[in-house]
Amino acid sequence: GACIKSIENVLGNDIDQQIKKIYSTSAEKKTYPLLRDKSWDSEFPKVLEIEDIKAPTPGKGRMPEDELNSENITHKDYSIQSLIKPRLWDRTRWQGVGFAQFKSCYPGLYLLFKHLDIGEDIFKDLISSVGLVDSKARLRVCIVKGISVKNPTHYRVLISENMMTTPLTKRMTMISRINTMTPDSNVNLERFLAAYQACGKFYLGCDAMLKNIVPEHPQRNSLGIEMSTLDVRWAWEIGLNDVDCIGVNLKEDDPYIPSDVAEIPLLQLINSK
Known part of the structure; x- marks a missing residue:
């Protein structure tokens, strides 16, 4: 949507093709194979830090129409x-x-x-x-x-x-x-x-x-x-x-x-x- 249009306004309509052309035709292009066999932080669990919150309780009846309005x-x-x-x-x-x-x-x-x-x-x-x-x-x-x-x-x-x-x-x-x-x-x-x-x-x-x-x-x-x-x-x-x-x-x-x-x-x- 709007973010893609902004990029086109700054860099041009075909910026993605221009970048691909640079890397596909350059005589000095190199490949960099992945050396790791697992992520660098694999030993560290990704535990989310969140604030203590009150447990929500189920509401009664059907969901109000206002809550269903995506606008x-x-x-x-x-x-x-x-x-x-x-x-x-x-x-x-x-x-x-x-x-x-x-x-x-x-x-x-x-x-x-x-x-x-x-x-x-x-x-x-x-x-x-x-x-x-x-x-x-x-x-x-x-x-x-x-x-x-x-x-x-x-x-x-x-x-x-x-x-x-x-x-x-x-x-x-x-x-x-x-x-x-x-x-x-x-x-x-x-x-x-x-x-x-x-x-x-x-x-x-x-x-x-x-x-x-x-x-x-x-x-x-x-x-x-x-x-x-x-x-x-x-x-x-x-x-x-x-x-x-x-x-x-x-x-x-x-x-x-x-x-x-x-x-x-x-x-x-x-x-x-």
């Missing part, structure tokens, strides 16, 4: 979360989750990918951003239970960036990855949750990380990302403007709704469709 929004009012990279995740398929118990270590939750090498790349990227210890809770894992009355052992896992660790703006694009688990038993899930509740931490990793682990003597720095926060929710607790509403599929789910609870937030979400 009232400027560029600085937008933000896009960048921790989950769709192009990287789309190179493979997240097929499920597995749980692990280690001696003298926290329990582990491991994402199972169709292509182990790409899954490993995904977690290398996450570790480069949050570190081996997600001390700022930038990464968020949410387990949604009770998504099916007929199949009470089924649940859904959401992986996303914690919106409370990025500067809040009027509009935010949140990028998540979702997987529905359909086990015949909830023994493994409940065992993992009990272990997490006992120690307050868990490892988040991928199946490729499990290849070289010795269960009796695991190396902590190879088990994945150490996390202190895990959200476990019932589907009926998720309402209309809840950030976890993406974890409820109203077209396919038959959520469990308790009969002894007066207010069911999920009903607002159902009635809004």
Whole structure:
């Protein structure tokens, strides 16, 4: 738009072609191959520094029309979360989750990918951003239970960036990855949750990380990302403007709704469709 036109006014309409011509016809042109095999700051996690802010709460009812008017929004009012990279995740398929118990270590939750090498790349990227210890809770894992009355052992896992660790703006694009688990038993899930509740931490990793682990003597720095926060929710607790509403599929789910609870937030979400 305006910025491109300004450049043309100063440098001319074909400045890009002029620059290309200089470098393509010069007798002294040189190539400079990249010598690094990783970024210079790869050992330093990119932890965002943000001010302490009050956690936002979901509003009631539909969004006001004024908030939907894009004419009232400027560029600085937008933000896009960048921790989950769709192009990287789309190179493979997240097929499920597995749980692990280690001696003298926290329990582990491991994402199972169709292509182990790409899954490993995904977690290398996450570790480069949050570190081996997600001390700022930038990464968020949410387990949604009770998504099916007929199949009470089924649940859904959401992986996303914690919106409370990025500067809040009027509009935010949140990028998540979702997987529905359909086990015949909830023994493994409940065992993992009990272990997490006992120690307050868990490892988040991928199946490729499990290849070289010795269960009796695991190396902590190879088990994945150490996390202190895990959200476990019932589907009926998720309402209309809840950030976890993406974890409820109203077209396919038959959520469990308790009969002894007066207010069911999920009903607002159902009635809004």
